[in-house]
Amino acid sequence: MTLRSVVGIFAHPDDETVLAGGLIALLVQQHSRVHLVSATHGEGGEMGEPPVVTNRALLGATREMELRCAARTLGASLTVLDYVDPVIGPDEALYAFNADFDRLARQFAEIARQQQANLVLTHGADGEYGHPAHRLVHSAVLEGVRRMLPNVLVYSVAALVSSIEDRLWNPNEPAHFALDIRPWSETKLAAMECHVSQHALFKRRKQLTTVREALRTVESVRRQWPETHGESPNDDFARLLRTAGAWTP
């Protein structure tokens, strides 16, 4: 097993858990060191119902604590960068954080280099449901790895599994692997419980009553680097996933 070190790079607190909580728990169980990066503190997001803070200025600090709880629960270490998450606009308009693209790409690659990462997990090219901050992180991670760490694998999460309906799938990025994460779902659920400010959001779209009902039990990935040229990936992560029961949708 040569995935000694894995870095997961995401835009906001909770992305790591919602998009990859089961995969992270699997990697930690298989003795990979996992380091998570959130580009922002998520200070532009939802304040909770009822609000976890009365003042938006406190939301970033609260969500960072929630993320620390989730990272600890998943067995990962954590870096939170200081990019500012813009507040959600009218009609739920979403925005990317402000960043110099080249600097961001270098910063992500530098963290992966410091961690001696064999694999980087990040957002998909479609930003899952089109979130511009997720798309920005995806592009910057790929650019940084291509330029500075060409031997490191990059996989994106929430790749399309067309047999399962889910608004989070990146619509233009078919999955190389899908995994039933139920063997690790109690860990993922415990990490979801950490993100208290987002519980109302987790439950709202399908009018669910509990966080457990919002748990997604299939996670999926697509290899982004090195390019696969239409072939099925056969790297260390692919082998780990197949051993864990993953299938190619």
Ligand SMILES: [Zn+2]
């Ligand atoms: Zn996000």
